[in-house]
Amino acid sequence: MTILVYLIPVALLAGGLGLSGFLWALRSGQYEDLEGAAERILIDRDERPEC
């Protein structure tokens, strides 16, 4: 049962990482244009740099 001492914090840490990743994505505006993001993958941009 001592393994729980490691496993529980590890599980929480992993979950916490995911949560903070989500919050970061939210703050950096990645959810502001969901439809646009879905359509943009269809655009070829060989010569055009990311804007």
Place this chain on the structure above:
Amino acid sequence: MSCCAPGAEMALDLNGATSVLPSSQEIRLASRSLGDDLRQTDLSVPTVHCAACIQTIEAALGRLDHVESARVNLSTKRVAVRWRGDEVPPFIAALGRLGYDAHLFAPEIDDKDKTLAELIRAVAVAGFAAGNIMLLSVSVWSGAEGATRDLFHWVSALIAIPALAFAGGIFFRSAWNALRHGRMNMDVPIAVGVSLAYAMSLYETINHGDHAYFDASVSLLFFLLIGRTLDHVMRERARTAVKGLSQLAARGAMVLRGDGARDYLPVGEIEPGMRLLIAAGERIPVDGKIIQGTSDLDCSLASGESTPKNVAPGEAVQGVLNLTGPLTIEATAAAKDSFLAEMVRLMEAAEGGRAQYRRIADRVSALYAPVVHLTAFVTFLGWIAATGDWHRAMTIAIAVLIITCPCALGLAVPIVQVVAARRLFENGIMVKDGSAMERLATMNTAVFDKTGTLTLGQPRLVNASSIDPAVLAIAADMAAHSRHPFSKAIAGFAAAGGQHKFDAVTEHPGFGIEATVAGSIWRLGRRRWAGWKARTDGESGHGGTVLTKDGGIVASFVFEDALRADAGAALAQLNDAGISVEMLSGDTADACGDVAGILGIDRFVSALLPSGKAERIEVLTKAGHKVLMVGDGLNDTPALGAAHVSIAPATAADIGRNAADFVFLRESLSAVPLALDVSRKAGRLIRQNIAIAIIYNAVAVPIAILGHVTPLIAAIAMSASSLLVIGNASRLQGFVPDEPRRTAPPDRRSHTGTLAQPS
């Protein structure tokens, strides 16, 4: 335009009719500085809707000089253009050439949706906490004992604290706010239940108890937040789309100073007495009096009259579009006292009646909350009386509070409304909020405006086939020089061969266009002015649009205002649905009678003032009718506000669209019966969902009262009821509205009648 064809074509159509390019001063005024000489202008482009559109727009704008970058936001249908330099790059014109109708987007209403961001963060935190606590709880349920169980409970308690503080804060604040004002809302039982459950669980944990309710209290928050977020997304999204469609009001005007200097001032700084220069094609921003120049004004949005009005010095003008000649006007009122502002006030006054409408969810919760609390409290008293064990009584009372959690109820209404709004959106109808659908489902009288709603508000040439094509081509080339609606209708018949060579073309505001070709004078315009040799009197001596050569009439043109596509079918469907239809208009009795005759409308009132429409609706309301108002003009705005529920076409005036509950983007009027259909269906599903939630409680609550509910059962029951409600709502997705299926596009000309009399 590949896949965008239908939408973009509509844009071109509208473009031809209403769009006015804002001047570069206006664009500069509407842009904001990002520092370091960089400026950003936000444009609303309602017709962007696929990857090809994004690529076309971003590539085309990126190629313009001085443009740093252009970024399309497809969800909000906006384009953010960053540019440098003193010269404003011609991006609106560039978009226009691509077939996208672009409008300046006022930065002041572009505040980011903070509530949504907060709700999504709360959902994320609650979801994270619920998931982890649930994992730990499953271990406890499957037999963890002693120290392990206590450890798990303690970890759960720790995880639950931030979740309650952050995600629960939304409910605690709302509940506290309601209680402080002596009201009850759905958030009160949630807040009480969640915090009691947490306190009780903590007590159990400290005393090495068997059961803790951390999982229940957090997953409850999780489910409720999902419902709340869906509700919010639906309302906000439609609202921003409605706001962003187009901005018709002028943002400023060129002011002529006493010393001859010209300044471009924002509308807010224009004061009475100032002299404004209004070029042909510009909007008149404030009420004023003409001191110089003659022109034709498009008053259709303001008064509902479809024929342009001829104006001369001395006449008063208000908030309309200047079509043909430059004008100098003297402002007689500041923007806040103008006709536009007056409409806003009338609308706000009228909307008071509608504010009393309470949403189904609120009505249910008003009953629900006291019943839940009373049940829990009585359970508590009952168990104390029966066993004297206050600890056990408390546990059971909390179980009752949790199992009656309005989880399903919290999801029941928004989930249906989100699915319904999505369906309407796919059909080109935007809904402002959920209560609009509830109100639409109960309406029984529909009131239509004429110009711009039943009709398109654009004249169409109807006798083209009886005019010699060569003559028509000459007229079309001349007409291309004017913005007058009749000219636009004629210009559409230009020959493919190309331009005629005119030596000189001049527009005489209020009269027509004059061109000289090889020594002879051609005129296109009013009969009296153009046909000076053929001075005829009699039936058409006072008006009519003609083409003349050296004063002799070569051709005369007859115009009609075309009916909106499917107007007849839409009205018939409304009749079938048991709804009585009425028409109100500011236009003349003749014009109204013609439309009413074609569409088979029995009741109509003509030549109404804006307040007259609102009064008529109040009369109907007093008589017990639930009125739907469909209108587009500024003059309809008070009526849109006064009606039980309202719909406006996307071509409506800005303020009209903001006043309306629904906005339909396509030309077809069948949007009205479709919205009614979906709303009624959604209303039925909402009632079913509420019934499911209540039946669930009727079964679960007695079990909880008797003390047989373990945390596992409570969690499963709660989730199951929520899933059932979501599943029921998704039935709307497969629902096909019974609209008439068309095999061919509607032929507008077959629906027309002589409505607009040539002036």
